[in-house]
Each structure stands twice: as structure tokens, then as C-alpha cells.
Amino acid sequence: MVETLDIPDIMQADRHDMGFCPGCTHTRVLETLGRVLKKRNLKPQDVCIVSDIGCIGIADRYFTCHTFHGLHGRSVTYAEGLKRARPDLTVIVLIGDGGCGIGTGHLVHTARRNADITVIVCNNFNFGMTGGQHSPTTPPCGLTVTTPHGADAHVMDICSTVTINGAAFAARCSAYTDACEQQLSDAINTPGFALVDVWELCVAHYVGRNKLNPKVLTDLSHQLSLPFDVIARTHSTVPAATSTAPAENAPAVAGITRRSSIRKSLILPRRTEIIVAGSAGQRIRSACGVIGTLVTAANAHAAQCDDFPITVRKGFSVSSLVLSHKPIRNYCLMNPNLVLILSDDGHQRIAQTMDLATPPSVYINDAIIRVDTPRTWRPLPLHNIEKAVGKNAASLAILARLIVQSGMIDPNVLMELATEALTGRHRDDQLRAIAWATRNASSQEGSNP
Amino acid sequence: MEFITGNQAVVRGALKAGCNYVAGYPITPASSILNECVTAFDNGAGTIIQTEDEIAAIGQCIAASMAGAKPLTATSGPGLCLYSENIGFAQMVEAPLVIVDCQRMGPATGGATATGDGDVIFAGNVTPGGYPLPVFAATDAVSAYKLTYLSFNIAERLRTPVILLTSRDIALTRQSVDLDAVQLPPVIKRQWADPDASFSPYEYDSIENVPDFLPIGGPVPVRCTGSIHGPDGLLTNDRHAIDRKLAHLSAKIMDHRHELTHVDADRDPQADTLILSYGVADGAARDAVDELRSQGHRITHLTLYTLWPMPEQAIRNAASVNVTRIIVPELNIGLYAEQLRRVIHTADIQSITRIDGGLIRPEQIIEAYTMAPCQ
Numbered sequence: 129m130v131e132t133l134d135i136p137d138i139m140q141a142d143r144h145d146m147g148f149c150p151g152c153t154h155t156r157v158l159e160t161l162g163r164v165l166k167k168r169n170l171k172p173q174d175v176c177i178v179s180d181i182g183c184i185g186i187a188d189r190y191f192t193c194h195t196f197h198g199l200h201g202r203s204v205t206y207a208e209g210l211k212r213a214r215p216d217l218t219v220i221v222l223i224g225d226g227g228c229g230i231g232t233g234h235l236v237h238t239a240r241r242n243a244d245i246t247v248i249v250c251n252n253f254n255f256g257m258t259g260g261q262h263s264p265t266t267p268p269c270g271l272t273v274t275t276p277h278g279a280d281a282h283v284m285d286i287c288s289t290v291t292i293n294g295a296a297f298a299a300r301c302s303a304y305t306d307a308c309e310q311q312l313s314d315a316i317n318t319p320g321f322a323l324v325d326v327w328e329l330c331v332a333h334y335v336g337r338n339k340l341n342p343k344v345l346t347d348l349s350h351q352l353s354l355p356f357d358v359i360a361r362t363h364s365t366v367p368a369a370t371s372t373a374p375a376e377n378a379p380a381v382a383g384i385t386r387r388s389s390i391r392k393s394l395i396l397p398r399r400t401e402i403i404v405a406g407s408a409g410q411r412i413r414s415a416c417g418v419i420g421t422l423v424t425a426a427n428a429h430a431a432q433c434d435d436f437p438i439t440v441r442k443g444f445s446v447s448s449l450v451l452s453h454k455p456i457r458n459y460c461l462m463n464p465n466l467v468l469i470l471s472d473d474g475h476q477r478i479a480q481t482m483d484l485a486t487p488p489s490v491y492i493n494d495a496i497i498r499v500d501t502p503r504t505w506r507p508l509p510l511h512n513i514e515k516a517v518g519k520n521a522a523s524l525a526i527l528a529r530l531i532v533q534s535g536m537i538d539p540n541v542l543m544e545l546a547t548e549a550l551t552g553r554h555r556d557d558q559l560r561a562i563a564w565a566t567r568n569a570s571s572q573e574g575s576n577p
Numbered sequence: 578m579e580f581i582t583g584n585q586a587v588v589r590g591a592l593k594a595g596c597n598y599v600a601g602y603p604i605t606p607a608s609s610i611l612n613e614c615v616t617a618f619d620n621g622a623g624t625i626i627q628t629e630d631e632i633a634a635i636g637q638c639i640a641a642s643m644a645g646a647k648p649l650t651a652t653s654g655p656g657l658c659l660y661s662e663n664i665g666f667a668q669m670v671e672a673p674l675v676i677v678d679c680q681r682m683g684p685a686t687g688g689a690t691a692t693g694d695g696d697v698i699f700a701g702n703v704t705p706g707g708y709p710l711p712v713f714a715a716t717d718a719v720s721a722y723k724l725t726y727l728s729f730n731i732a733e734r735l736r737t738p739v740i741l742l743t744s745r746d747i748a749l750t751r752q753s754v755d756l757d758a759v760q761l762p763p764v765i766k767r768q769w770a771d772p773d774a775s776f777s778p779y780e781y782d783s784i785e786n787v788p789d790f791l792p793i794g795g796p797v798p799v800r801c802t803g804s805i806h807g808p809d810g811l812l813t814n815d816r817h818a819i820d821r822k823l824a825h826l827s828a829k830i831m832d833h834r835h836e837l838t839h840v841d842a843d844r845d846p847q848a849d850t851l852i853l854s855y856g857v858a859d860g861a862a863r864d865a866v867d868e869l870r871s872q873g874h875r876i877t878h879l880t881l882y883t884l885w886p887m888p889e890q891a892i893r894n895a896a897s898v899n900v901t902r903i904i905v906p907e908l909n910i911g912l913y914a915e916q917l918r919r920v921i922h923t924a925d926i927q928s929i930t931r932i933d934g935g936l937i938r939p940e941q942i943i944e945a946y947t948m949a950p951c952q
Contacts, residue, residue, distance in 0.1 A: 199804035205636030213644035214794030237629035455859035460936035
């Protein structure tokens, strides 16, 4: 024991000075935890006690180590955050049975992630601090202020709950047995998520209404088939928490997006508004994104707003694209100059919000033209263009050709921009589309009514 | 120049500020902030985790902050509801934390893929107890970048949660930006205490001052608690200590409101009309102001990037003696205009609203301007 002489006790309070009711088992559990920490030679700066809400929540003041007292049921989330930020810290949660109810989700998922923390459940079968209401662990027929005729809900098996979800260690004990100290010690020793369900007596509320004493705790464990034992012990070495690097090591900002070194400048009109309306799979967002990227690479301005259902592989896909020689502050389409309708889905979607008779140029996939299509349309031989450039490149090919035909961008400049600025796995498709658009810019195919 | 979304701009601002801990839960239209951070931290430069819900996300961020990290979490209105309790906790333990709310349309699930500015009052009053916290509103990707960066500085400087509002059309619209051209002040880091000295985690000589910080997990044991506490970080019943702590939570924000005021004032001393805008409606307001001025009208335009504490002095300065009416376009039922009426009594406040998930058009503002003002 010589080597521990210089280490101050982490749990320093005398049981008579603690704020718990006389006879409350919380005192006993804290003393047991204090012995475990002392035997492990842990220094106060090596440990953080995270206390949940309820009577056990006042325990922080009895410890000399780091302490963190948070919200009801959320202690496990704080513990995981602390451990991820400070992987060398021993993080121990003190939570009640009520906290395990309101925070069940956190227990389950923190166990799934196998976060390297220890959770000590001070389980006294009711909400003591608020006056003796039933909790998820109140035994069948247990009398509480909110179950005056006896509890009738199934008892939550906290150990099994975390075990089936990946906890590295789970054990259950009576606070009145020697096994408690061993289980707490084993839990803290365990790399990964460890939980000990410690059964206690709430002398203020639960014991007054129900026959319960240390002996009956053991009987209850048999009755409920919730044995006092180690329930799960794995030898997991999952590195649940990784270190947070210093802020100075944050990734170089320039590394996120490839920057273009193109010096070319585009002279765009004051404001051009384009809508491309089609269906999922026609690569409409991608096509508008390419034009926006190329315009931006040439120091002009673009804004792209997409509209699509949450089921992204089905239904409409509509993108609006605003191009301008000056910064675009208003993304709202005012008077679209060019409308491309590539499918029925897209047609129906934009017909809800705009009068298609107004825009000066409306191009419609010739396969979907119907009697009620606007009279100013021009047919677009989408099928032929898909055959020429491939399905994945067709939308971009059409959009790029119409932009070139409008005179906004010189075809050679567009090709040069594309070659320099485009990256990613669709680059080949995109370059093929732009090349086709620049080659066919003078063709009037698909441009006449 | 780059072609990026507002969400990407938020991530860039966070990285520039030194953010190194991100926890979040997917929600449209904020999800791509989480996705981008996975890529950004892939080299181990920071911690990124998708949690089981928003409560765990903000809980982890607060704890990591108290351990010395610079955290970010992003959500939309429904998630801000779930953050609410922990935002109060962050106020109480004085945890620096940046929260981004990419607003959507309406209450409840509302319109996940539609825009709105409906959280402007909620964000400023998101916790019980009634203590102030800074709330900023971006107007586009560039301001989202800058305000994210500034939010980290303010969170660190004042040890407070800071909320940055964007909305669907800022978050998801790809825009041409030159982030390198954005002028930024130096990074501010929270004031650390001398670890050798006897340390009290919540000690300040005057209530408007910010307590020096030491991290949980460092060489000196540190306490923090969401319960009302004294300088030692332990629950207290001492009325003097209680009064001092709670007065401090208010004073450290309100006495530094000049540091929190970010506006863009485009004044015309002869103007009789002030157009006051924030959020995504600001773009339409700017176009409307240009158009009206080109027609010879005299207009002052004020963009608010700070919503809370309300930049009252800047608003009064813009609403100078000649201003008889203030036009406020916003994508909600007129929430901020209603708050302005409590503060400004010298001008008629005319609200322009749109709530169907679409954007306010410049014409809508021009039309409101040309209508005879109510007398």
C-alpha cells in the first residue's frame, strides 16, 4: 500500500456527512466505489464522475476528482463525449433506475458503440427524489405513489438491455454483498462499455410501502429471474473512443474542395434564369451543377437550387440555375429565360408553380409532348441525344448546347473550362457531354418548333 | 471562386475557426453538414460522430467542450426542440458551443425540403429560465461561412452556446463564393486559467466577466453542474451566490452586446423608409433596394446578422429622424417585425411575409414600398 500513500482519496466524505437519508444505500455504494478507486491507485485528475439526476445526483460533492452533473438520463451522453475528448480519463456514470428509463436510448446506443465508460446504476426501484413514483424497475405489485394498487408493467432488465446491444461487461448485485466491490472493479477494468446494476433500498419511499430489506433483495432477484451475477463479459478491444486532435491540426481548408486556377473570365448577361425539369436518374442536378461549377471557375456567378422528393430515386427532379456576371443575392426565379422539360414528372412539378406560356424558350422532350403542352414549346429529341452521348450525359449535353447557342458562353471557352475544372468519377461523361454540345452548337436540331 | 452550398460554407467556417468535435443526427436540410464533417475529419483531425438522437449529439458536444474541444452541432427546427434542455445546460455550465439551425417551413415536421425563418423567436428563447444567448442569422453562403467562424469566437470568448440560423434555401443552394476574400478577425480561444493556481471553475471578479477555463480531464480536477452553483461548481443554496451566478449569465451576454452586433447598414440620410431584412429574405431586399433607388427613391437598408440580443442601437441609428416606416420582409408570420414594434415607436412597421415555403420576391417588397403607408 506504500505506493498509494501520496494519492488523496477520490471519495472523501464521511457517511454521516453525506446528504442521503439515514439508511439509504447510496452511501454504501459510494463508499464501495471509493474503495475500488483507491485500490486502483487512481489519482483525482485521472477520473471523472458523471452524475445523473435524482438523489444519486448529489454525489458529485463527495468526490475530489473531476465531476460533471448533468440532465436527467443524459449522463451517458456526457460520459461518452468526455471519453472521446479525453481518452485517458476514467469516466464513471452514477445513474438511478429512473435515469435508465428516460435515458434508455442512450444506454442502448452507447453500449452499441462500446464507449469505454462505466455505468453504475443505483437501482432502488422508484423515484426517490420526487416522492416515490414507480420506475422502469419497480417489481410486479410494487406499491408506489403512482402505482397504489401495485406496479403492473414488466420490469426492465437493464443488464440484458445493454448486453444484447454490445456491452463489453454487465453485472448485477445487491449493494449489501461483497460481490458489489468486485463487480465495480471489474467494470472499471473493462475496456469498452461496462454496466453494473446495483440493487438498493430507498428508505424514504420504497421500503416504507413494500417489504424490502437486504435479504429480500436477494429473494426478489430469484423471483424475477434477474440473478446477482456477471451477466456478460467479453474481452473486447474495440477502441471506442479516439482522441480529439488539437484544433491546430484541423484539415487544411483548401483540401476540401479543389480550387480552380483558371484565369478565364466570362461575360454573362445581368441575370439568366434556367429551369431543368425531369425525373430521378436523368442527372439533372448534376448537369446544372456542372454548368454552375464552370461558370464559377470563370469568375462569374451561379446559384443552383434543387427540388426533389425525399425518395430520391423516384419522381421529379427539378433544378433551377441562375447565372449572372455579378453576385446573385436573390435565388428566387423571377422570369425564367430557358425551361427544359425532360419528363412528365418534371412537367407536372413545374406546372404547379409557373405559367409555362410565359418563358421565351421552352424545350420539351419530344416523347412526352401532349395536346395541352404550351404553344411556345420546341421539341427536344432527347432519345437521339441519349443515343449520341449516353443516358448519363444527355441532360448536360442539352443544357450546355442551349447555353452555347444562346451566346452566353463561347464553345471553345466552355470546353477549356470543363477540361480544367471538372473532377470526380463522372468526369468522362461530363466531358463527353460538353464536347458534344460544343460540336453541335451550330446544329439547329431540337431547336426549332 | 467555388460553387458550394451554405452547409458546405458552414463546415468551412467551422474548420477555419478550429472546430474539432462534431456530433449530430441527420435531419433535412442540415444533414450535409454532418456528411461534410465526416470527410473533413477523415484524417483524424477531429472527432465526428452520428449519435442516436439530437439529445445525445448536443450532450456529447457540451461534455467535449468542457473537456477543451471546440464543438459544432447542426440540426433543423425539430432538432432544436430536442436540443432545448441541453442548451440551458450549456448556458449553466458555461460551455462554448456552436449550434446551427437550418430552418425549414412550419411547426412539427413541417416542410422538410421547404424554406422558412420561423425559428427566429424560438432560437432566442429556447430555454427555460429566460437567460440570453447570442443568435445570428446568415443571408447566404458567404455570410454563413463568416458567421460560423464568428460564432466560434463568441462562444469561446463568452463561454456560451451560440445559435446560427440558416434556412433551407441558404443551406442547400449552391452559390459562387470566394471564401478567401472574406475578411476574418483572428481566432479567439477561451481564456485558460493557470493550472498551478488554486482553481475555482466559476470564479469572476465582476459579474459581466467570463470565468477562466480549465478542462475536465486536465491536471487540475474541475467541477461542472447544471444545478445552480457557486464558484466551486457545486450546488449551492446561498442566495447571494445564486443571485450572482444568474445575474452573471445575463450580464456576460448583455454587457458585451456591442461585440455581438453584426449588421450591414446601407444608409441614406434623406430616406423616409428603412428596409430591414435578415435571413434568406435579405437577398430579395437588396435587389428591391437597388431597383427602388434606380427609380429615384430614397431608402435606407439594414441587414441584421445578429438577431439576439436585438441590435437595438444599430436599428435606431438606421431608423433616423426622417424614417417614418420600416418594411420588414420575413419568411414567417411577421415574428421579428412584432418584436421591433416593442422597441421602435418612431416609425410605422410594415410586415411582409411569405409562409408557403417559397421565397419573397423583390417585387413583393417594391409593391409594399409603393403602397401608401398606413397612417
